[in-house]
Amino acid sequence: xxxxxxxxxxxxxxxxxxxxxxxxxxxxxxxxxxxxxxxxxxxxxxxxxxxxxxxxxxxxxxxxxxxxxxxxxxxxxxxxxxxxxxxxxxxxxxxxxxxxxxxxxxxxxxxxxxxxxxxxxxxxxxxxxxxxxxxxxxxxxxxxxxxxxxxxxxxxxxxxxxxxxxxxxxxxxxxxxxxxxxxxxxxxxxxxxxxxxxxxxxxxxxxxxxxxxxxxxxxxxxxxxxxxxxxxxxxxxxxxxxxxxxxxxxxxxxxxxxxxxxxxxxxxxxxxxxxxxxxxxxxxxxxxxxxxxxxxxxxxxxxxxxxxxxxxxxxxxxxxxxxxxxxxxxxxxxxxxxxxxxxxxxxxxxxxxxxxxxxxxxxxxxxxxx
Amino acid sequence: xxxxxxxxxxxxxxxxxxxxxxxxxxxxxxxxxxxxxxxxxxxxxxxxxxxxxxxxxxxxxxxxxxxxxxxxxxxxxxxxxxxxxxxxxxxxxxxxxxxxxxxxxxxxxxxxxxxxxxxxxxxxxxxxxxxxxxxxxxxxxxxxxxxxxxxxxxxxxxxxxxxxxxxxxxxxxxxxxxxxxxxxxxxxxxxxxxxxxxxxxxxxxxxxxxxxxxxxxxxxxxxxxxxxxxxxxxxxxxxxxxxxxxxxxxxxxxxxxxxxxxxxxxxxxxxxxxxxxxxxxxxxxxxxxxxxxxxxxxxxxxxxxxxxxxxxxxxxxxxxxxxxxxxxxxxxxxxxxxxxxxxxxxxxxxx
Ligand SMILES: Cc1ncc(C[n+]2csc(CCOP(=O)(O)OP(=O)(O)O)c2C)c(N)n1
Ligand SMILES: [Mg+2]
Numbered sequence: 174x175x176x177x178x179x180x181x182x183x184x185x186x187x188x189x190x191x192x193x194x195x196x197x198x199x200x201x202x203x204x205x206x207x208x209x210x211x212x213x214x215x216x217x218x219x220x221x222x223x224x225x226x227x228x229x230x231x232x233x234x235x236x237x238x239x240x241x242x243x244x245x246x247x248x249x250x251x252x253x254x255x256x257x258x259x260x261x262x263x264x265x266x267x268x269x270x271x272x273x274x275x276x277x278x279x280x281x282x283x284x285x286x287x288x289x290x291x292x293x294x295x296x297x298x299x300x301x302x303x304x305x306x307x308x309x310x311x312x313x314x315x316x317x318x319x320x321x322x323x324x325x326x327x328x329x330x331x332x333x334x335x336x337x338x339x340x341x342x343x344x345x346x347x348x349x350x351x352x353x354x355x356x357x358x359x360x361x362x363x364x365x366x367x368x369x370x371x372x373x374x375x376x377x378x379x380x381x382x383x384x385x386x387x388x389x390x391x392x393x394x395x396x397x398x399x400x401x402x403x404x405x406x407x408x409x410x411x412x413x414x415x416x417x418x419x420x421x422x423x424x425x426x427x428x429x430x431x432x433x434x435x436x437x438x439x440x441x442x443x444x445x446x447x448x449x450x451x452x453x454x455x456x457x458x459x460x461x462x463x464x465x466x467x468x469x470x471x472x473x474x475x476x477x478x479x480x481x482x483x484x485x486x487x488x489x490x491x492x493x494x495x496x497x498x499x500x501x502x503x504x505x506x507x508x509x510x511x512x513x514x515x516x517x518x519x520x521x522x523x524x525x526x527x528x529x530x531x532x533x534x535x536x537x538x539x540x541x542x543x
Numbered sequence: 544x545x546x547x548x549x550x551x552x553x554x555x556x557x558x559x560x561x562x563x564x565x566x567x568x569x570x571x572x573x574x575x576x577x578x579x580x581x582x583x584x585x586x587x588x589x590x591x592x593x594x595x596x597x598x599x600x601x602x603x604x605x606x607x608x609x610x611x612x613x614x615x616x617x618x619x620x621x622x623x624x625x626x627x628x629x630x631x632x633x634x635x636x637x638x639x640x641x642x643x644x645x646x647x648x649x650x651x652x653x654x655x656x657x658x659x660x661x662x663x664x665x666x667x668x669x670x671x672x673x674x675x676x677x678x679x680x681x682x683x684x685x686x687x688x689x690x691x692x693x694x695x696x697x698x699x700x701x702x703x704x705x706x707x708x709x710x711x712x713x714x715x716x717x718x719x720x721x722x723x724x725x726x727x728x729x730x731x732x733x734x735x736x737x738x739x740x741x742x743x744x745x746x747x748x749x750x751x752x753x754x755x756x757x758x759x760x761x762x763x764x765x766x767x768x769x770x771x772x773x774x775x776x777x778x779x780x781x782x783x784x785x786x787x788x789x790x791x792x793x794x795x796x797x798x799x800x801x802x803x804x805x806x807x808x809x810x811x812x813x814x815x816x817x818x819x820x821x822x823x824x825x826x827x828x829x830x831x832x833x834x835x836x837x838x839x840x841x842x843x844x845x846x847x848x849x850x851x852x853x854x855x856x857x858x859x860x861x862x863x864x865x866x867x868x869x870x871x872x873x874x875x876x877x878x879x880x881x882x883x884x885x886x887x888x889x890x891x892x893x894x
Contacts, residue, residue: 273609312641321640328608329640331632339597339629343605350565358605374598381593530642531677533700538676540841543759543809 213432218492224265224431225487226501228257228480231286233505234295238285238302238317239462239470241513247302250470252318253283255461256393258479259428260361262435263391264290266442267359269325273351277326277344277358279337282318283393284330284361291325296512303513306522313522326356334366338375338390345379345386349449357445359389364455365398367412376453380419385450389441390416393428395460399468416453428456429479544715545723545730550686551582551651551707552734553720554693555614557751559587562697566606568592569599569616575741579618580653580712584736585746596622600629600650604636607648612697617652620668620706627671633702634677649696649703654682655777655827656876657710662864664709665872667828669775669804672704673837679758680804682706684779685716688802691756699758708776721752761808763815767797770821770890773812773838775801778825778877785882794890804834812838816846821889822854827876830858852892857885 213221235254242250253260264287268276280287285298300308302317310321310329321329328340338360345358366372379386392412396403409415416423422444426437434456441452459476463469487493531538545553558564566588569578573591577584592599596617603615617623623630630650637645656665672680679701683689689707696703715727724730733747764779765786774782779800786796797815801807816822822842824835835856842854859865859876866872 277609279605308641310641310643311639314639314641321643323640323643328605329636329644331636331639333628333632336601336629336632339601340605340608341601342598343602343607344609345605346566346602347606347609347611371597371601374593374595374601377593377595378598378602530637530640532679533637533642533645533647536701538806540806540809540837543806 212490214436216432221492224261225483227261227290229501230505231257231289232480233502234298234509235285237509237513241302242466249466250317251282251465253285255459255476256283257286258431258483259393259434259456259458260286261290262431262438263287266438267291271324271326273348274354274356275326276356279328279341279360280330281337281362282330284320285318288320295509299512299516303516305516305519307519335362335369335371338371341388342378345388348387355446357387357389361391361393364392364394364403364412367392376416376419379451380421387445387449388451389445390451390453392455393458394455395458397460399464411455413453413455421451421453423453425455428458429477429482431483545686545720546713546715547686547689548580548582548712549734550690550720551693552584553751554690555586556748557694558697563612564588564614564697565611566613570594570618572616577736585734596626597629600626603648604633604646607646608644614649614651619664620652620654621663621666623652630675634675638677645700646702647700649705651705651707653709654706655708655710656865656872657777661867665865668706669826670828670834673805673834679703681758681802682776682804684776684800687716687718687720688756690720691754695755695758710777721754722749724749759803759806759808761799761801761811764800765796765798767795769795769819770823770886771797771815771819772823772825773799773801774825778827781879781882782825785879789883789886796886816842817849820849820851823857823885823889825857825877825882827859829861831861833858851894852889855885855889857881
């Protein structure tokens with residue numbers, strides 16, 4: 174192991190510091206596109222505009238979800254405004270499909286931008302938050318952002334913090350066993366949740382010598398767990414330091430910068446797909462509307478807004494006009510609003526369906542009928 | 544005749560060969576030990592996990608989600624408690640995803656007292672398990688049932704908890720497993736790992752055949768007229784013995800081996816109670832909010848006017864643990880004398 178600078182020149186706003194990384198991690202960083210410094214580190218205009226478009230769509234959708242909640246059309250909102258610059262580039266690089274040769278996603282309750290980037294129609298998200306019978310993820314049984322898409326290997330999001338880090342081990346294990354599979358397992362979660370033992374379990378199981386798992390293990394660090402701030406809860410300098418102890422390439426990146434996110438995710442994914450070993454990314458992100466509707470879901474001005482930041486850069490580069498950005502948002506906003514209005518007409522699940530799917534194949538699960 | 548550990552091993556082998564089982568894992572489940580009760584010796588797909596129960600359940604969940612069949616073990620049910628939220632998630636996954644995902648997976652774990660295991664090797668889990676909606680929960684009392692129930696568990700499209708009564712792991716049955724050689728010695732020579740160096744050892748498996756004990760089907764192990772005793776696992780064998788002994792005294796006891804705790808075979812219980820008009824449920828989980836109470840509740844609701852005596856539950860005392868000293872353990876969980884006493888009391892009762 175050698176001491177190198179993990180964060181590259183001119184890269185992110187957060188502190189540069191000397192950190193220990195294993196040689197495998199060094200290899201990734203040495204060839205990093207981020208070492209070169211053309212504008213947007215060489216990402217094409219078309220790709221940048223695509224990222225921007227998806228970020229806008231995701232933001233417009235999330236803001237609509239909040240409005241749906243505030244209008245009394247949903248019991249609860251939780252979601253991802255502020256994480257788009259990280260989560261959209263992630264979703265864009267997923268090999269989506271069903272089966273171990275495709276990527277598996279074990280998301281937490283801030284997955285909207287990733288799924289929008291994968292092509293999820295907005296209506297799926299809106300039906301979910303409005304607990305309609307038409308909700309393809311849960312049939313009106315679970316909260317907003319608790320997605321589930323088996324046709325894309327998207328594991329069901331469940332509320333208990335951090336359990337997805339354990340379940341992800343199993344899908345990665347199945348992928349590892351498939352000789353020719355390039356599929357990887359991606360897991361996401363928050364910073365506060367890393368205190369759960371399941372986070373440590375994930376690092377232990379993913380890195381066993383000779384049995385390393387093809388996983389992209391990530392943490393979205395917004396420096397909050399509901400109302401508890403990051404300060405006072407962590408002895409480690411960075412969450413990624415914990416992954417480094419398990420000999421996996423690990424980095425802390427500026428998740429408010431979609432270009433940095435895109436490139437770092439790409440490098441990590443290439444490493445995992447070819448080496449069939451885990452890599453770790455801690456993305457520093459913002460929490461733009463607080464934790465959830467339980468804390469009001471109001472816009473928080475002192476957090477950096479990744480969308481405004483990116484738009485500014487695109488406008489400066491002449492890739493986008495501010496009027497175009499405005500129109501783009503308005504169009505997605507109008508679309509989301511229209512969808513919400515039509516979903517409002519859709520039925521709720523019937524109480525007679527209560528026992529459905531307790532067991533597979535419509536087997537009776539009501540003991541009164543045993 | 545095979546003992547229960549051998550029967551489980553043979554079922555797992557059959558699972559590997561014919562039912563697509565690709566992973567059998569847990570603490571010390573793989574070589575060289577093959578499980579603390581030797582129930583996983585010599586199998587092809589076993590492996591040793593980190594000492595992390597939550598990791599084991601999470602791993603099994605992910606494997607099932609990805610569509611592969613696996614059998615995971617928690618070394619003792621006393622150590623399953625820190626996974627209970629993960630078990631809940633497994634149980635609710637099909638339901639909360641409105642049928643998008645099913646999780647066919649088997650978790651097996653040794654349960655119960657009877658080996659002087661003190662407070663952390665004597666727990667029961669049947670009452671807790673009965674609250675895990677979405678799971679099926681089984682517990683055999685004989686090697687042949689262990690074989691058949693484990694095959695059914697592996698084949699089931701739902702998560703199944705397979706509880707192994709640890710005190711019965713060395714107990715033999717009186718029925719051959721299909722394909723098992725007649726001679727115990729021969730079977731031992733074929734599938735028991737040798738003491739000492741095992742690095743070169745390979746089992747020679749008998750040509751096993753499928754045998755199904757359907758989940759949700761009880762079996763009547765003693766027919767009788769005066770009282771129905773419902774039990775499972777280790778206590779079932781005690782109930783059988785007591786029924787035989789009381790038969791000599793002129794009491795006619797019907798014993799039902801429930802085998803599946805959930806979804807349980809109500810029609811078997813109901814039919815029997817309609818005949819005997821008396822009911823005793825015996826298990827060794829603690830007595831307050833015990834699964835037997837649910838069966839008694841149901842009997843009261845549906846069969847009240849047919850009953851000649853108050854239905855009862857004989858279960859473990861509601862103390863925090865099982866004490867090591869024999870007198871303490873014996874006072875904590877039902878003993879044959881307690882079962883006999885309860886049967887006599889109920890049969891003596893007149894409306
Ligand atoms: C096991 C568990 N404990 C507590 C909670 C309640 N809870 C929901 S979100 C949350 C904070 C999570 O913070 P973090 O992991 O940083 O993720 P973030 O919400 O900031 O994205 C808590 C305590 C829960 N859902 N699960
Ligand atoms: Mg947080």
